[in-house]
Amino acid sequence: MTKNAKILIKGGRIIDPANNLDDAMDILIEDSKISKVAKNITCEADKKIDAKDKIILPGIVDMHVHLREPGREDKETVASGTRAALKGGVTSLLAMPNTFPALDSPENIRILKNIVEQTAQANVLITGAITKGRLGKELSEIAKLKKEGVVAISDDGSSLESEELMLEALKIAKKENLLVIAHCEDKRLCGNGVVNSGFTSTRMGLKGISRESEYKRVKRDIDLAEHAGARIHIAHVSCAESVEIIAKAKKKGIKLTCEVTPHHFTLDEEAVLMFDTNMKMSPPLRSKDDVAALREGLADGTIDVIASDHAPHTENEKEIEFERAEFGVIGLETELALGISELVQKNVLDWPEFVRKICLNPAEILGIKKGNLKPGADADLVIVSPDKEWIVEKSGFFSRSRNCAFLGRKLKGLVEYTIYAGKIAYKLE
């Protein structure tokens, strides 16, 4: 086997919160690892990259991605999803278990592992389903899923209605040292809602999804996790009350983390008023006050992680009547630029804090040795032009799907290179 090329990246601003580093330095990559980070490295290299005026951060770790394989290869595949990831600067991602079949058994996990082995272009981690078929009725054999290598369990897309079952799952997760990711949505409280409940649902003549349906379930799941002593991570927080409940629980010392998506920290419910189905997602876009609360939660540390909730759907499932259209938007290729445009440029987070939330924190929560640029670490990194502007266009996606909430929007921050496992895995053309 040939040795991976030696790559020397010169003069970029390196942001690596794991090392408290934010400085112009050079990086040397050898044998798929970061070999040296220092000023003025001079040595021979197979490839030299001039990173002047660029920012270098660890490869993004996106802990909320729907790759759709196996079962819905028309929406996305492991190959297309990981290519999209690399284009967006994501080198590690956590695949959600709502595939067909669901990732609820060792056999099904092995199906995905095989596909990943053959086709993945980036590091794919796997979430196991908490219940069989994600139906919320009977627990999966969680210990066996762990043996197959899942790093977390979740019934993402649904929430367990049964408190007893959720508690049982949390207890097993605690024993197996597995993270539980909770999609918090009480179906009894949101019914068949499709947009934020309130003035928006009223003026659009659509059924609403209440805030209670989220935050009451957040509260319940945190209480259960505390009781079980398990690690819980709250997925896609969307409203102010949830942020408040999480902040209080953290203050109390409960082992708890949470994430927000770029669409929830960028867009409010007014974006949906034209019945654009690319603005239909679960949880729904909420009010301006909620967006402010999410940004505050990011700034004050209540919200640990930025994750895309990349949810590809075909045009046939999106370009239909609003009520019938699928929930969800793609996000792998826009999350870095949205973070730069909406958080860093608008002074919600400084660069190191932003990198912490999109690289380091998710890596630590998932217990993987990623998200940092220490010498010896895996050479996963992104070189980005922070001020370069680009327009999100339908034709530009590497994802198989086009259901993006930001079509036509001008964003700042363009990925020039993504290096994964010591190789240039994506380069801007």
Add this chain to the structure above:
Amino acid sequence: MTWTRKDLLGLEELSKEEIEFILSTAESFKEVSSREIKKVPALRGKTVVNLFYEPSTRTRVSFEVAAKRLSADVINIASETSSVKKGETLIDTGKNIQALKADIIVMRHNSSGAAAMLARNLDISVVNAGDGWHEHPTQALLDIFTLKEKLGKIAGLNVSIVGDIAHSRVARSNIWGLTKLGAKVTVCAPPMLIPQAIEKMGARVAHKIETALENADAVNVLRMQFERDEDAAFPQQLEYFQAYGITQERLDRANKDILVMHPGPINRGIEMSSEVADGANSVILEQVTNGIAVRMAVLFLVAQASGKTEADAE
């Protein structure tokens, strides 16, 4: 002013001036229906397709009459007889109609926002004939036209809308239109049929029918559809009539010239008594007549606007 919209999707997006322009255009078309030969050549050579995904007789017939009085050719498509049942998407159906070189689609659909989606995807005009619970702009325009004809103005009027506000596109369009023109709107229904944050649309909420009728210049009574929403707890029919039904006795305590309106079809003995429906305050049949003039105006204006865009492109 000149009309520039190729579509009419709702009253929320229209300015006061645009609404007034439709009303004044309708005024000039009203006379056509009283002629011996009830026809003008305004849309001769144009094709109007009535695409109805929900059963409707009066709105469909009203649009058909309006289009024919403008000399347009009219095709009616009802969901039972179309490829809709074969699973064709709405956009595909629309594009097929466009490929037939039709000029205007008048659509009734049970899904809120369906008209907006179709309009975005087509170059030809789309007129919303009711989408889900969202809007029914021509109904509100004919209500407003009737009010203005009877009372001479809209600004300053007190108009009450009584009935299932939560599930009513007629209520929503009326609230937007009336408040833009300066009327004060009160909605009245049992609490579970008042949608959240309706005040933000500019309407006042009354839970008692007496409050709604007090000082009202007009009351617009909505059809109660008890079968509609399986999720919500609905009051019993008789219970509803006792609490909210418009009876002569209740009218006698209101402003003596109060106008009684209804978008039809009436459930006699549920929303209002027969006595009221047929009584001196009722303008229900005049609404039906005015509906033709208003729909003629709307078809004429959207056809003009999309004609202009074609001319500009050339």
